[in-house]
Amino acid sequence: MTTQPLTRNQGLVFDVLTHSEGPLSAYSILDKLRDDGFRAPLQVYRALDKLLEFGLVHRLESINAFVACAHPEEGCHAHGITAFTICETCGKVTEFHDHVIEDRLKGFAKDRNFKTGKTTIEIRGTCAGCA
Protein backbone atom coordinates (compact mmCIF):
# COMPACT_ATOMS: atom_id res chain seq x y z
CA MET A 1 0.00 0.00 0.00
CA THR A 2 1.30 3.46 -0.89
CA THR A 3 0.68 5.81 1.98
CA GLN A 4 -0.82 9.09 0.93
CA PRO A 5 0.15 12.20 2.82
CA LEU A 6 -3.00 13.74 4.20
CA THR A 7 -4.01 17.27 3.40
CA ARG A 8 -4.62 19.71 6.23
CA ASN A 9 -8.36 19.11 6.33
CA GLN A 10 -8.03 15.38 6.04
CA GLY A 11 -5.47 15.37 8.84
CA LEU A 12 -7.67 17.43 11.12
CA VAL A 13 -10.68 15.19 10.59
CA PHE A 14 -8.61 12.04 11.04
CA ASP A 15 -7.14 13.44 14.24
CA VAL A 16 -10.55 14.18 15.70
CA LEU A 17 -11.72 10.65 14.95
CA THR A 18 -8.54 9.09 16.26
CA HIS A 19 -8.81 10.88 19.56
CA SER A 20 -12.51 10.27 19.98
CA GLU A 21 -13.82 7.62 22.34
CA GLY A 22 -16.46 6.50 19.90
CA PRO A 23 -17.95 7.18 16.50
CA LEU A 24 -18.84 10.74 15.54
CA SER A 25 -21.34 12.23 13.14
CA ALA A 26 -20.09 14.50 10.40
CA TYR A 27 -21.70 17.44 12.15
CA SER A 28 -20.09 16.76 15.50
CA ILE A 29 -16.74 16.55 13.73
CA LEU A 30 -17.56 19.91 12.19
CA ASP A 31 -18.28 21.38 15.62
CA LYS A 32 -14.97 20.14 16.97
CA LEU A 33 -13.14 21.79 14.10
CA ARG A 34 -14.74 25.25 14.21
CA ASP A 35 -11.66 26.62 15.93
CA ASP A 36 -9.50 25.26 13.18
CA GLY A 37 -11.43 27.21 10.59
CA PHE A 38 -14.06 24.71 9.54
CA ARG A 39 -17.29 26.43 8.61
CA ALA A 40 -19.32 24.06 6.46
CA PRO A 41 -20.36 20.39 6.41
CA LEU A 42 -18.80 19.91 3.03
CA GLN A 43 -15.34 20.42 4.42
CA VAL A 44 -15.94 17.44 6.67
CA TYR A 45 -17.63 15.26 4.08
CA ARG A 46 -14.91 15.85 1.57
CA ALA A 47 -12.19 14.89 4.02
CA LEU A 48 -14.19 11.84 5.13
CA ASP A 49 -14.61 10.69 1.53
CA LYS A 50 -10.87 10.62 1.09
CA LEU A 51 -10.20 8.97 4.43
CA LEU A 52 -12.75 6.28 3.59
CA GLU A 53 -11.05 5.81 0.27
CA PHE A 54 -7.66 5.42 1.99
CA GLY A 55 -9.15 2.89 4.42
CA LEU A 56 -8.31 5.05 7.42
CA VAL A 57 -11.89 5.57 8.48
CA HIS A 58 -15.08 3.54 8.45
CA ARG A 59 -18.61 4.68 8.02
CA LEU A 60 -21.19 3.07 10.27
CA GLU A 61 -24.25 2.97 8.05
CA SER A 62 -26.72 2.07 10.74
CA ILE A 63 -25.97 5.10 12.88
CA ASN A 64 -24.78 7.61 10.30
CA ALA A 65 -21.45 8.05 11.97
CA PHE A 66 -17.75 7.64 11.33
CA VAL A 67 -14.98 5.94 13.25
CA ALA A 68 -11.21 5.68 12.83
CA CYS A 69 -10.00 2.32 11.62
CA ALA A 70 -8.65 0.10 14.40
CA HIS A 71 -5.43 -0.62 12.51
CA PRO A 72 -4.87 2.24 10.09
CA GLU A 73 -1.15 1.45 9.66
CA GLU A 74 -2.02 -1.39 7.35
CA GLY A 75 -4.87 0.25 5.54
CA CYS A 76 -7.99 -1.58 6.47
CA HIS A 77 -8.83 -2.40 2.90
CA ALA A 78 -6.27 -5.19 3.12
CA HIS A 79 -8.45 -7.08 5.57
CA GLY A 80 -11.45 -7.61 3.37
CA ILE A 81 -14.89 -7.12 4.81
CA THR A 82 -15.04 -5.29 8.09
CA ALA A 83 -17.76 -6.02 10.63
CA PHE A 84 -18.66 -4.04 13.71
CA THR A 85 -20.36 -4.32 17.04
CA ILE A 86 -21.83 -1.04 18.19
CA CYS A 87 -22.89 -0.55 21.80
CA GLU A 88 -26.08 1.47 21.90
CA THR A 89 -25.44 2.45 25.50
CA CYS A 90 -21.85 3.69 25.58
CA GLY A 91 -21.23 4.02 21.85
CA LYS A 92 -18.19 1.77 21.86
CA VAL A 93 -17.40 0.20 18.52
CA THR A 94 -15.42 -2.97 17.95
CA GLU A 95 -14.12 -3.89 14.56
CA PHE A 96 -13.58 -7.45 13.43
CA HIS A 97 -12.92 -9.57 10.38
CA ASP A 98 -14.22 -13.06 9.77
CA HIS A 99 -13.13 -14.98 6.72
CA VAL A 100 -15.91 -17.54 7.07
CA ILE A 101 -18.58 -14.86 6.87
CA GLU A 102 -16.71 -13.21 4.05
CA ASP A 103 -16.47 -16.44 2.05
CA ARG A 104 -20.11 -17.13 2.66
CA LEU A 105 -21.19 -13.72 1.42
CA LYS A 106 -18.87 -13.91 -1.56
CA GLY A 107 -20.29 -17.33 -2.38
CA PHE A 108 -23.83 -16.11 -2.23
CA ALA A 109 -23.02 -13.21 -4.51
CA LYS A 110 -21.12 -15.37 -6.95
CA ASP A 111 -23.94 -17.90 -7.20
CA ARG A 112 -26.23 -15.11 -8.32
CA ASN A 113 -23.76 -13.24 -10.48
CA PHE A 114 -24.06 -10.31 -8.16
CA LYS A 115 -21.04 -8.06 -8.39
CA THR A 116 -20.17 -7.08 -4.84
CA GLY A 117 -19.35 -3.49 -4.01
CA LYS A 118 -19.34 -2.32 -0.43
CA THR A 119 -20.58 -4.72 2.21
CA THR A 120 -21.98 -3.63 5.54
CA ILE A 121 -22.08 -5.82 8.65
CA GLU A 122 -23.11 -4.10 11.86
CA ILE A 123 -24.37 -5.58 15.10
CA ARG A 124 -26.06 -3.11 17.39
CA GLY A 125 -26.61 -4.07 20.99
CA THR A 126 -25.06 -3.79 24.42
CA CYS A 127 -21.40 -4.35 25.19
CA ALA A 128 -20.11 -6.38 28.13
CA GLY A 129 -19.36 -3.30 30.20
CA CYS A 130 -22.86 -1.87 29.80
CA ALA A 131 -24.88 -5.06 30.31
Place this chain on the structure above:
Amino acid sequence: MTTQPLTRNQGLVFDVLTHSEGPLSAYSILDKLRDDGFRAPLQVYRALDKLLEFGLVHRLESINAFVACAHPEEGCHAHGITAFTICETCGKVTEFHDHVIEDRLKGFAKDRNFKTGKTTIEIRGTCAGCA
Protein backbone atom coordinates in the same frame (compact mmCIF):
# COMPACT_ATOMS: atom_id res chain seq x y z
CA MET B 1 -47.20 -15.92 15.17
CA THR B 2 -50.41 -14.01 15.84
CA THR B 3 -51.26 -11.91 12.83
CA GLN B 4 -52.16 -8.34 13.66
CA PRO B 5 -54.80 -6.62 11.62
CA LEU B 6 -53.23 -3.54 10.14
CA THR B 7 -54.66 -0.09 10.73
CA ARG B 8 -55.61 2.04 7.77
CA ASN B 9 -52.29 3.89 7.66
CA GLN B 10 -50.26 0.76 8.17
CA GLY B 11 -52.19 -0.97 5.42
CA LEU B 12 -51.68 1.88 2.99
CA VAL B 13 -47.95 2.02 3.61
CA PHE B 14 -47.61 -1.74 3.37
CA ASP B 15 -49.53 -1.72 0.11
CA VAL B 16 -47.29 0.88 -1.44
CA LEU B 17 -44.20 -1.12 -0.51
CA THR B 18 -45.69 -4.38 -1.67
CA HIS B 19 -46.52 -2.99 -5.08
CA SER B 20 -43.23 -1.20 -5.51
CA GLU B 21 -40.49 -2.59 -7.73
CA GLY B 22 -37.80 -1.70 -5.27
CA PRO B 23 -37.11 -0.06 -1.93
CA LEU B 24 -38.66 3.32 -1.19
CA SER B 25 -37.66 6.17 1.08
CA ALA B 26 -40.13 7.33 3.70
CA TYR B 27 -40.64 10.54 1.77
CA SER B 28 -41.40 8.83 -1.50
CA ILE B 29 -43.94 6.69 0.31
CA LEU B 30 -45.43 9.90 1.65
CA ASP B 31 -45.68 11.32 -1.86
CA LYS B 32 -47.47 8.24 -3.09
CA LEU B 33 -50.01 8.54 -0.30
CA ARG B 34 -50.89 12.24 -0.62
CA ASP B 35 -54.10 11.34 -2.39
CA ASP B 36 -55.03 9.07 0.48
CA GLY B 37 -54.78 11.92 2.92
CA PHE B 38 -51.21 11.64 4.10
CA ARG B 39 -49.79 15.04 4.91
CA ALA B 40 -46.76 14.55 7.16
CA PRO B 41 -43.67 12.33 7.38
CA LEU B 42 -44.68 11.15 10.80
CA GLN B 43 -47.67 9.32 9.42
CA VAL B 44 -45.30 7.26 7.32
CA TYR B 45 -42.69 6.74 10.01
CA ARG B 46 -45.28 5.63 12.53
CA ALA B 47 -46.73 3.08 10.16
CA LEU B 48 -43.24 1.88 9.21
CA ASP B 49 -42.30 1.43 12.85
CA LYS B 50 -45.21 -0.91 13.34
CA LEU B 51 -44.61 -2.79 10.12
CA LEU B 52 -40.98 -3.27 11.08
CA GLU B 53 -42.10 -4.52 14.46
CA PHE B 54 -44.46 -7.02 12.81
CA GLY B 55 -41.68 -8.21 10.51
CA LEU B 56 -43.58 -7.20 7.39
CA VAL B 57 -41.06 -4.64 6.26
CA HIS B 58 -37.29 -4.23 6.37
CA ARG B 59 -35.25 -1.13 6.68
CA LEU B 60 -32.17 -0.91 4.49
CA GLU B 61 -29.77 1.03 6.65
CA SER B 62 -27.21 1.71 3.99
CA ILE B 63 -29.63 3.48 1.67
CA ASN B 64 -32.21 4.90 4.11
CA ALA B 65 -35.04 3.03 2.48
CA PHE B 66 -37.69 0.46 3.21
CA VAL B 67 -38.75 -2.69 1.45
CA ALA B 68 -41.55 -5.21 1.94
CA CYS B 69 -40.46 -8.54 3.36
CA ALA B 70 -40.06 -11.26 0.75
CA HIS B 71 -42.20 -13.72 2.73
CA PRO B 72 -44.48 -11.69 4.96
CA GLU B 73 -46.91 -14.59 5.49
CA GLU B 74 -44.53 -16.14 7.97
CA GLY B 75 -43.35 -12.97 9.62
CA CYS B 76 -39.75 -12.52 8.77
CA HIS B 77 -38.65 -12.45 12.36
CA ALA B 78 -38.94 -16.23 12.33
CA HIS B 79 -35.99 -16.49 9.99
CA GLY B 80 -33.35 -14.93 12.15
CA ILE B 81 -30.90 -12.49 10.66
CA THR B 82 -31.87 -11.15 7.26
CA ALA B 83 -29.22 -10.18 4.73
CA PHE B 84 -29.67 -8.25 1.51
CA THR B 85 -28.10 -7.63 -1.82
CA ILE B 86 -28.95 -4.21 -3.21
CA CYS B 87 -28.34 -3.38 -6.84
CA GLU B 88 -27.09 0.18 -7.12
CA THR B 89 -28.13 0.36 -10.75
CA CYS B 90 -31.71 -0.91 -10.83
CA GLY B 91 -32.47 -0.83 -7.13
CA LYS B 92 -33.47 -4.46 -6.96
CA VAL B 93 -33.19 -6.00 -3.52
CA THR B 94 -32.78 -9.68 -2.73
CA GLU B 95 -33.29 -11.00 0.74
CA PHE B 96 -31.55 -14.06 2.09
CA HIS B 97 -30.83 -15.95 5.28
CA ASP B 98 -27.66 -17.83 6.07
CA HIS B 99 -27.39 -19.81 9.26
CA VAL B 100 -23.62 -20.14 9.00
CA ILE B 101 -23.19 -16.39 8.99
CA GLU B 102 -25.73 -16.09 11.74
CA ASP B 103 -23.95 -18.65 13.94
CA ARG B 104 -20.67 -16.98 13.29
CA LEU B 105 -21.93 -13.56 14.31
CA LYS B 106 -23.71 -14.96 17.35
CA GLY B 107 -20.50 -16.72 18.33
CA PHE B 108 -18.46 -13.58 18.03
CA ALA B 109 -20.94 -11.68 20.15
CA LYS B 110 -21.14 -14.41 22.75
CA ASP B 111 -17.36 -14.62 23.09
CA ARG B 112 -17.31 -10.95 23.99
CA ASN B 113 -20.45 -10.90 26.08
CA PHE B 114 -21.97 -8.54 23.60
CA LYS B 115 -25.75 -8.65 23.76
CA THR B 116 -26.97 -8.62 20.17
CA GLY B 117 -29.82 -6.37 19.16
CA LYS B 118 -30.51 -5.68 15.53
CA THR B 119 -27.99 -6.93 13.00
CA THR B 120 -27.50 -5.41 9.58
CA ILE B 121 -26.00 -7.23 6.61
CA GLU B 122 -26.19 -5.43 3.29
CA ILE B 123 -24.21 -6.00 0.11
CA ARG B 124 -24.37 -3.16 -2.36
CA GLY B 125 -23.26 -3.78 -5.89
CA THR B 126 -24.56 -4.72 -9.31
CA CYS B 127 -27.08 -7.46 -9.99
CA ALA B 128 -26.78 -10.03 -12.77
CA GLY B 129 -29.23 -8.18 -15.00
CA CYS B 130 -27.37 -4.89 -14.75
CA ALA B 131 -23.80 -6.16 -15.09
Place this chain on the structure above:
DNA sequence: ATGGCAATGTAATGTTATTACATCAATTGC
Protein backbone atom coordinates in the same frame (compact mmCIF):
# COMPACT_ATOMS: atom_id res chain seq x y z
C1' DA C 1 -69.56 7.55 31.73
C1' DT C 2 -65.10 7.61 32.22
C1' DG C 3 -60.41 6.32 32.39
C1' DG C 4 -56.85 4.35 29.77
C1' DC C 5 -54.63 3.35 25.56
C1' DA C 6 -53.37 3.08 20.76
C1' DA C 7 -53.67 5.45 16.58
C1' DT C 8 -53.93 9.73 14.25
C1' DG C 9 -53.33 14.77 12.67
C1' DT C 10 -50.46 18.81 12.37
C1' DA C 11 -46.69 21.88 12.92
C1' DA C 12 -42.26 22.78 13.88
C1' DT C 13 -37.73 21.54 14.26
C1' DG C 14 -33.57 18.77 14.22
C1' DT C 15 -30.13 16.02 11.77
C1' DT C 16 -27.65 14.28 7.82
C1' DA C 17 -25.95 14.97 3.10
C1' DT C 18 -25.55 17.16 -1.50
C1' DT C 19 -25.48 20.66 -5.30
C1' DA C 20 -23.66 24.71 -7.27
C1' DC C 21 -20.35 27.92 -7.93
C1' DA C 22 -16.05 30.51 -7.01
C1' DT C 23 -11.19 30.42 -5.71
C1' DC C 24 -6.57 28.80 -4.86
C1' DA C 25 -2.37 26.02 -5.30
C1' DA C 26 0.56 22.59 -7.33
C1' DT C 27 1.85 20.20 -11.57
C1' DT C 28 2.47 19.36 -16.38
C1' DG C 29 3.41 20.22 -21.12
C1' DC C 30 4.73 23.44 -24.33
Place this chain on the structure above:
DNA sequence: GCAATTGATGTAATAACATTACATTGCCAT
Protein backbone atom coordinates in the same frame (compact mmCIF):
# COMPACT_ATOMS: atom_id res chain seq x y z
C1' DG D 1 7.99 31.51 -18.42
C1' DC D 2 3.16 30.43 -18.81
C1' DA D 3 -1.37 28.53 -20.24
C1' DA D 4 -3.87 24.30 -19.16
C1' DT D 5 -5.14 20.91 -16.18
C1' DT D 6 -6.09 18.89 -11.84
C1' DG D 7 -7.09 18.43 -6.93
C1' DA D 8 -8.17 20.76 -2.76
C1' DT D 9 -10.67 24.37 -0.56
C1' DG D 10 -14.30 28.02 0.82
C1' DT D 11 -19.08 29.44 1.04
C1' DA D 12 -23.95 29.44 0.52
C1' DA D 13 -27.99 27.32 -0.33
C1' DT D 14 -30.82 23.50 -0.50
C1' DA D 15 -32.27 18.69 -0.40
C1' DA D 16 -33.19 14.47 2.05
C1' DC D 17 -34.10 12.01 6.17
C1' DA D 18 -36.05 11.78 10.91
C1' DT D 19 -37.90 13.29 15.47
C1' DT D 20 -40.22 16.15 19.13
C1' DA D 21 -44.18 18.22 20.91
C1' DC D 22 -48.80 18.72 21.46
C1' DA D 23 -53.72 18.20 20.44
C1' DT D 24 -57.42 15.01 19.09
C1' DT D 25 -59.99 10.91 18.17
C1' DG D 26 -61.94 6.33 18.64
C1' DC D 27 -62.20 2.20 21.07
C1' DC D 28 -62.82 -0.77 24.76
C1' DA D 29 -62.82 -2.44 29.50
C1' DT D 30 -64.18 -1.44 33.86
